[in-house]
Amino acid sequence: MSTTEPLLSSKKEGTNNIYSKRVSIDDALSSYAGEFGRWQLRHFVLVSAAWALEALHTMVIIFADREPAMVCRSPGGCGEDRCAGAAAGWEWADGAASSTVAEWGLVCGDRYKVGLAQAVFFAGCMIGAGVFGHLSDSFLGRKGSLQVVCILNATFGLLTALSPNYWAYATLRLLTGFSTGSVGVLAFVLATEPIGPNRRGAAGMSTFYFFSGGIAALAGLAALFPRSWRALYVVTSLPSLAFVVAVAPFVSESPRWYLVRRRADDALRVVRAIAEANGRSVPEDVTLRLDDEDGDEEGKKGGGYGDDESAAARSSTPSGGSIVDVFRSPTTRVRLMLSVLINLLASVVYYGLSLNVVNLKTNLYVTVVVNSLAEMPAYLLTALLLDSFGRKPLAIGTMLLSGLFCTAGSLIAGAGIMRVVRMACGVVGIFGMAATYNLLFIYTAELFPTVVRNAALGCTAQAAQMGAIVAPLVVVLGERVPFAVFGASGIVGGMLVFYLPETMNKPLYDTMAGLEEGEKRSTLLE
Numbered sequence: 001m002s003t004t005e006p007l008l009s010s011k012k013e014g015t016n017n018i019y020s021k022r023v024s025i026d027d028a029l030s031s032y033a034g035e036f037g038r039w040q041l042r043h044f045v046l047v048s049a050a051w052a053l054e055a056l057h058t059m060v061i062i063f064a065d066r067e068p069a070m071v072c073r074s075p076g077g078c079g080e081d082r083c084a085g086a087a088a089g090w091e092w093a094d095g096a097a098s099s100t101v102a103e104w105g106l107v108c109g110d111r112y113k114v115g116l117a118q119a120v121f122f123a124g125c126m127i128g129a130g131v132f133g134h135l136s137d138s139f140l141g142r143k144g145s146l147q148v149v150c151i152l153n154a155t156f157g158l159l160t161a162l163s164p165n166y167w168a169y170a171t172l173r174l175l176t177g178f179s180t181g182s183v184g185v186l187a188f189v190l191a192t193e194p195i196g197p198n199r200r201g202a203a204g205m206s207t208f209y210f211f212s213g214g215i216a217a218l219a220g221l222a223a224l225f226p227r228s229w230r231a232l233y234v235v236t237s238l239p240s241l242a243f244v245v246a247v248a249p250f251v252s253e254s255p256r257w258y259l260v261r262r263r264a265d266d267a268l269r270v271v272r273a274i275a276e277a278n279g280r281s282v283p284e285d286v287t288l289r290l291d292d293e294d295g296d297e298e299g300k301k302g303g304g305y306g307d308d309e310s311a312a313a314r315s316s317t318p319s320g321g322s323i324v325d326v327f328r329s330p331t332t333r334v335r336l337m338l339s340v341l342i343n344l345l346a347s348v349v350y351y352g353l354s355l356n357v358v359n360l361k362t363n364l365y366v367t368v369v370v371n372s373l374a375e376m377p378a379y380l381l382t383a384l385l386l387d388s389f390g391r392k393p394l395a396i397g398t399m400l401l402s403g404l405f406c407t408a409g410s411l412i413a414g415a416g417i418m419r420v421v422r423m424a425c426g427v428v429g430i431f432g433m434a435a436t437y438n439l440l441f442i443y444t445a446e447l448f449p450t451v452v453r454n455a456a457l458g459c460t461a462q463a464a465q466m467g468a469i470v471a472p473l474v475v476v477l478g479e480r481v482p483f484a485v486f487g488a489s490g491i492v493g494g495m496l497v498f499y500l501p502e503t504m505n506k507p508l509y510d511t512m513a514g515l516e517e518g519e520k521r522s523t524l525l526e
Helices: 025-032 038-064 082-088 101-106 111-135 139-161 166-180 184-192 197-205 208-224 229-250 256-262 266-276 308-315 323-328 330-360 365-374 376-389 391-410 417-446 448-477 483-498 512-525
Strands: 017-023 070-072 090-092 284-288 298-300
Touching: 017 025, 017 166, 017 417, 025 197, 025 256, 025 266, 025 284, 038 111, 038 139, 038 166, 038 184, 038 197, 038 266, 038 284, 070 376, 082 208, 082 391, 101 365, 111 139, 111 166, 111 184, 111 448, 139 166, 139 184, 139 229, 184 197, 184 417, 184 448, 197 376, 197 417, 208 229, 208 365, 208 376, 208 417, 229 266, 256 266, 266 284, 266 365, 308 330, 323 330, 330 448, 330 483, 330 512, 365 376, 365 417, 376 391, 376 417, 391 417, 391 483, 417 448, 448 483
Parallel strands: 017 284
Antiparallel strands: 017 298, 070 090
16 A cells, blocks of 8 residues: 555545545644644643753853862962962862863963864754754654754763863764754754644744753752762763653654655544544544645545546655755745844854853852843743734844844943943843744744755754854953944844744645745735
8 A cells, every 4th residue: 555545535444435534734733633732732841851951961061161260279379370270379169170171271371272162062063953954854753863862962971071181072062062953953843843823833932941941950950060070961961861761752753744754644643642632533534635735625535636647646756855955945945044144143142142141250050040030031922922913023023122232232331330231231132132032943943844844944053053153252352342243133133034924824834835835825815
């Protein structure tokens, strides 16, 4: 039997019914299974927990690579040159094993190595996001890819704790970045694809709570191990292994991925499981179709496309897309180029402002917790306004809000009370950009069809990682120049969003052909 036959009919032997109702997954969820019931809630929470894992692996460098306080242990006093270290009587307050900086002396002339380790981590993220984005759209799937990257994260993280020297450490951070860079994208897509169209936006906006929660949890773990950066890497790596063993078995593969891979029976099985858990049912005569297939509600058994040749041609259609397919279509090509630029600019502002917060010179652990909690109101605001104002106006507004306040901050001198005013501008700036960063995940995902969604998201994630690499270089330019750069980036990014289409209440297309046809119909209606 052809693997495409379940797409054509769900008639079973022994029945007299020769017709089946063929619907898209969005229609099946809306009409039969439920858009966001008990099944989707459980699945969403389990999958989104992976965001906390990404936060642990990404932000651990804040504590592992910190420069601890130095104390003078010499009875006769110490010289002013702390670069001389122990030779001048200076010692690390928490011991040489408290951080990589203390253990390998990454100060003064070697301070650049701290930034280098951070840069190569994000470079690894940039590479890995593209690689696993493609693999998750093709044979490996969303769930399989997420399991692989979590195993790699745990492995590389534990090996990092055994680093004999700085260069081994930097290499392992590169490898950790390679597997970490796609965790959030994979978790986002897997968590939101089984959710109905009217609930998908609000659910997608909620994923960043798990990332912020992971940062807050990291601060707590770091406070428990202030004297050993190696122990910190161990305790932040083990949760990834626990996720694979204890959580992944209870997570389902995306029904949309099954469908584009021509595994319609598996896709329908998941939809029926969703309906059963939600206290609903899917009629026996319902089958699933891709959105580029015949839109008629009914199709005859064994001939939904009219003849055997048509069905054979359909079954030979590639079931997994790549970034090349995105560039072949003028519609998705323009969308991808704009999304890449917008995500890069948003990342420069978000990470740049986040790095500026550490200059408050307060307790590091408390500062990280407060910073992570401060982003949560932005996530709540965007979730509440998402379905009222739409993706496009909200993205424009939050980027411009951040850009304008950063620009204002660049015009304020950092002296006296004006220093507080400039800090307030930075707080509003990061509030706006945190909202944008959250919004861009759901917005970008809705711009592309299922067959290339993860490939496109992987590409935009690469752009975001490039922005993360650039951000530290902007911060070192001084006090006011970084604010000017962040302001310009926010304003330009907001203007670029004007050229993207609105996706609110639009279908989540499965194929390139379906998207092109849908856009043509939308243009005609306008």
